[in-house]
Amino acid sequence: MTQTYDALVIGAGVMGASLAFHFAERGLKVAVLERNVVAGGATAHSSGLVRMHYDLAAESRLTFASYQNYFSVWKERVGGNASTSLSASCGFQRTGFLQIAKREHEDRLRGNVENQKRMGINTSVISADEVKRLFPDLMTDDFDYAAYEPDSGYADATLTTNSFFESAKRMGAELIQNCEATSVRQSGGKIIGVGTSRGEFSSPIVVNAAGRWAKRIAALADVEVPLVTWTHDVAFLHRPPSLGKIPAVIDDAITCYFRPEGAALILAAGEDQSLRGETPDAESQTPAPNFLDTLIEQMMRRIPKIGESGLHSVHVGRDGITPDQRAIYSATDLGGFYLACGLSGTGFKTSPAAGASLVELILDGESKTADIAPFRLSRFAEGKLLEGEYGYGQLWK
Ligand SMILES: Cc1cc2nc3c(=O)[nH]c(=O)nc-3n(C[C@H](O)[C@H](O)[C@H](O)COP(=O)(O)OP(=O)(O)OC[C@H]3O[C@@H](n4cnc5c(N)ncnc54)[C@H](O)[C@@H]3O)c2cc1C
CATH class of the missing domain: 3.50.50.60 (FAD/NAD(P)-binding domain)
Incomplete structure (x- = not known):
């Protein structure tokens, strides 16, 4: 029927x-x-990053509307009368977010942040020294500026x-x-x-x-x-015991991103090693052969204390990507x-x-x-x- x-x-x-x-x-x-x-x-x-910094205004508008009308007010807007407090939640964690720019992209970073401020987004360009003051465990010698969004963070997809x-x-x-x-x-x-x-x-x-x-x-x-399949490896590292506060970060200077994962772990992944073109039915959970070595090297450059840490686990995710x-x-x-x-x-x-x-x-x-x-x-x-x-x-x- x-x-x-x-x-x-x-x-x-x-x-x-x-x-x-x-x-x-x-x-x-x-x-x-x-x-x-x-x-x-x-x-x-999903790595679940919730940030508003994009280089395309149409995407910043979508993420800002999602943050403002949903993630930051989830229980009232969506969770409502959910039967358990868990199902009333999106797991949003406000860790702050840094978009670290390559040195040659300073003007672009400033242009995007100005656009985003005009939309009402709480963002600003801060110097590497200010990044160091906010997050002392991050190395800041290979970039000059970053965009900082104190309201952003990550949620649980x-x-x-x-x-x-x-x-x-x-x-x-x-x-x-x-x-x-x-x-x-x-x-x-x-x-x-x-x-x-x-x-x-x-x-x-x-x-x-x-x-x-x-x-x-x-x-x-x-x-x-x-549309083709995009394959993306993600690692979870044990959080070094002596590590202080870190935000969610997209780090174009070292082409990777990372964020805290709860109190005990750090999630990290590369921007530059994702496969394209697998069949959508692919299910392998084996990351690319050089994935971990490259990622750990990148992460050690930004957070030397990662050397005190160890690998927790890896997963391989897949999404559809357009040209x-x-x-x-x-x-x-x-x-x-x-x-x-x-x-x-x-x-x-x-x-x-x-x-x-x-x-x-x-x-x-x-x-x-x-x-x-x-x-x-x-x-x-x-x-x-x-x-x-x-x-x-x-x-x-
Ligand atoms: C590793 C990884 C990290 C990511 N990190 C971030 C991040 O930090 N921040 C961010 O914003 N985004 C991130 N993304 C992207 C984001 O998670 C995805 O874009 C989003 O989850 C896609 O959701 P979706 O509902 O479109 O697709 P999916 O979650 O893939 O759902 C599609 C569904 O369609 C079903 N389906 C397929 N064929 C059929 C059929 N014939 N009949 C019925 N059902 C069918 C599938 O079974 C599947 O459940 C990440 C993605 C990956 C893979």
């Missing part, structure tokens, strides 16, 4: 969860179809996803797991439903939020999406079929406002929470790939 909904979402990662929450909030009968389990894709391995779903379900949304989308039904240039391993679902609205599998789902609807390394939040040529994919290794922190904005675009014809027009699919065919106003080059080298 065909089940009928106002809207269907394919994929129950953080993006599908945010969409479900925002559709349900608008009173739509929505179901999320997930072939495996909730938060089992990229979301499970799995908690965030589950909290969105818990709230969405209280408003009537359904999460249907072990349900693989296998076909897309269309009529007269419009989508009318999705065929799955658990039967037929009909709806005039379908959003493809299938992460690194989104290209496959789009192909079922004859929509071409330029300009920016997301796709977009309508398509097939009426009623939308994309929320290609999140390119940075889509966790934007997912609350991106979900809100896409639901506005779908239901109201334009997005108000943040302008997502720059993230339209047609930019690739138009040859208008997104570039930062004061670009640092692509994040993933």
